[in-house]
Amino acid sequence: MDVAVLVSAAAGRGRARTAAAAVLDALRAGGLTPQVLATPTRADAERAAARAVAAGTGAVVAVGGDGAAHAGLQAVAGTGTPLAVVPAGTGNDLALALGVPPEPVAAATAAAADLREGALRPVDAGRTAGRWWATVLCCGFDSAVTDRANRLRWPRGPRRYDVAILAELARLRPREVVLTLDGEARTLPVTLVAVGNTPWYGGGMRVCPTADPADGLLDVTVVGPVSRRELVRTRPRLTEGTHVAHPAVTVHRAARVELAGAGLTTYADGEPVAALPVVVEAVPGALRVVGSART
Numbered sequence: 014m015d016v017a018v019l020v021s022a023a024a025g026r027g028r029a030r031t032a033a034a035a036v037l038d039a040l041r042a043g044g045l046t047p048q049v050l051a052t053p054t055r056a057d058a059e060r061a062a063a064r065a066v067a068a069g070t071g072a073v074v075a076v077g078g079d080g081a082a083h084a085g086l087q088a089v090a091g092t093g094t095p096l097a098v099v100p101a102g103t104g105n106d107l108a109l110a111l112g113v114p115p116e117p118v119a120a121a122t123a124a125a126a127d128l129r130e131g132a133l134r135p136v137d138a139g140r141t142a143g144r145w146w147a148t149v150l151c152c153g154f155d156s157a158v159t160d161r162a163n164r165l166r167w168p169r170g171p172r173r174y175d176v177a178i179l180a181e182l183a184r185l186r187p188r189e190v191v192l193t194l195d196g197e198a199r200t201l202p203v204t205l206v207a208v209g210n211t212p213w214y215g216g217g218m219r220v221c222p223t224a225d226p227a228d229g230l231l232d233v234t235v236v237g238p239v240s241r242r243e244l245v246r247t248r249p250r251l252t253e254g255t256h257v258a259h260p261a262v263t264v265h266r267a268a269r270v271e272l273a274g275a276g277l278t279t280y281a282d283g284e285p286v287a288a289l290p291v292v293v294e295a296v297p298g299a300l301r302v303v304g305s306a307r308t
């Protein structure tokens with residue numbers, strides 16, 4: 014069986030590129046014929062993967078971080094073509110949520126075994142402004158930090174986020190948003206809103222701790238007004254997901270989430286999606302995943 018392989022060259026500061034040869038060997042050893050798609054940019058990756066899906070490829074294999082998986086899922090969502098996530102990025106939150114082996118060769122071997130056996134796992138996806146996403150869509154403090162980090166020319170690497178966090182903390186103020194959950198609107202001052210198909214974002218932060226990608230629903234974590242000090246103090250609790258016990262945090266569940274508010278943008282899977290207003294929908298079983306923990 015032919016499979017289309019996307020390698021996110023920049024992922025994990027070159028980790029995906031380094032791992033690629035061994036991943037291809039593991040796919041071949043698993044009885045597959047990998048076709049590596051040339052993808053200088055994410056847009057190229059999405060177009061090339063869409064062409065491979067239209068041509069009947071057996072699966073799309075995304076080697077890299079959440080950005081790589083995000084590119085792959087634009088091509089496969091809603092088509093029935095399986096997606097394999099091979100974690101080799103800085104943030105591998107989709108792989109974590111799906112129970113994909115954390116080591117790239119083991120992930121490729123598991124994906125090949127599932128493809129051989131036809132063991133495809135249906136997984137929900139989020140859809141917003143014509144984009145598919147799989148982990149968490151965020152709006153507010155976190156999207157502002159990502160936006161600022163992406164615009165910084167210096168420093169490079171993860172240090173960009175430290176600088177962006179400090180800059181956004183200095184500007185921290187609650188923003189008024191209209192949050193509509195399954196048709197029920199409420200106007201709230203918020204620090205951030207995270208809409209989760211799966212629990213983790215930002216490289217292991219469990220922002221929507223009970224999000225389940227098989228329930229057809231989205232978990233919505235709303236952080237209301239908090240002081241800078243409280244935000245800095247509460248952030249480490251994101252690793253365990255215990256931030257939801259904080260009095261400023263509420264958690265909701267809905268199939269359709271609408272967000273409106275001035276001057277705010279959204280990111281999902283760590284990639285830019287759209288400025289507000291946006292409609293966020295859960296699409297049950299939009300993905301067929303291979304190589305994940307079987308349920």
Ligand SMILES: Nc1ncnc2c1ncn2[C@@H]1O[C@H](COP(=O)(O)OP(=O)(O)OP(=O)(O)O)[C@@H](O)[C@H]1O
Nearest residue numbers: 021024025052054055058077078080081102103104
């Ligand atoms: N197949 C691809 N080819 C080229 N570029 C890609 C591809 N897939 C994703 N990208 C881009 O490369 C960036 C980094 O890739 P990815 O998210 O996979 O790795 P990462 O190490 O987790 O990233 P980050 O630097 O954001 O932490 C993404 O933001 C994405 O826009």
